[in-house]
Amino acid sequence: MPEILFSRNDAIATITLNRPDKLNSFTRSMHAELSTALSQVENDPSIRVLVLTGAGRGFCAGQDLADLSFTPGAMTDLGELIDSHFNPLIRRLQDLPMPVIASVRGAAAGAGANLALACDIVLASHSASFLQAFAKIGLLPDSGGTWFLPQKIGMARAMGLAMLADKLPAEKAEQWGLIWKCVDDREDKDALDKETQALAAHLASQPTKALAMIKHALRASLHNTLPQQLALERDMQRELGNSHDYAEGVNAFLEKRAPRFTGD
Known part of the structure; x- marks a missing residue:
């Protein structure tokens, strides 16, 4: 059975972590399959949205400890695993030139939680x-946890979550600003899938180049000075002002019709 499933629906690509019996925890072979799937996304300009999700009752339980070469009493070089697998994965997700949606059902734990936080928009079921x-x-x-947590929810909450290792329910994660939305699926078990599909379809219809630059500019603001950020905004706006989608957006506004963005 493949450990990663890849599918396309028009401009929307979906990558599904597919080890449901192990809560989609990572193995080295799963990393390799995921890397191949991401290469498909990176090399296909017709893909305008990526959805990342997990099969079964959980999103991802992080690293499968049984897949590590662990010997009691011996030293383990976890840095090698992180440097060769998890860090490149997080960087690739952050650098993708299209919106990335994490659709989280069940547990997102360890590196699995931070995999979700590396995505641009996180939707999560009530459970x-x-x-x-x-x-x-x-x-x-x-996997970026010590960076994502304080940036998204502040140092006090980040410190508590990291030190106490307490489970954070999706509803509270939304209230804290850690994720975009908690979807109430208690009466409709398909509510998360419907919400994910609707959001992906909306983003796929939007000006993809502008969305990519929004991602880049917002993340750059975390280390730029105000003058540096103003200069970046100027340069990006100059490039977007010469795009097909900007011309289409203005024409649609003047003609009082819905725009037809192509991502160019």
Whole structure:
């Protein structure tokens, strides 16, 4: 059975983590399959939205500890695993030139939680939860966890989640601003899928180049000075002002009709 499923629906690509019996926890082979799927997305300019989700009852439980070469009493070089697999994965997700939606059902734990947080917009079912489980086994949050958490929810909450390793329900994660939306699926078990599909379809109809630059500019603001950010906005706006989608957006506004963006 493939550990990653890849599908296309017009301009929307979906990558599904597919180890449901292990809560989609990562193995080295799963990393390799995911890397191949991301290459398909990176090399296909017709893809305008990526959805990342998990099969079964969970999103991703992080690293499968059984897949590690662990010997009691011996030293383990986790840095090699992170450097060769998790860090490149997080960087690739952040650098994709289209919106990336994480659709989270059930547990998102350890690196699985931070995999979701690396996406641009996170939708989660009411039953979903986010868990920085690292301290329970003597580690610290990786896969960008120590960067995403304080940026998104502030240092006090980040410190509590990382040190106490408490489960954060999706509803509270939305209230704290960690995720975009908690979808109430208690009466309709397909509510999360419907919400994800609707959001993906909307984003696929929008000016993709502008959305890519929004992603880049907002993340750059975290380390830029105000003059640097103003200069970046100027340069990006100059490029977007010469795009087909800007011309279409203005014409549609003047003609009082819905725009037909192509992503160019």
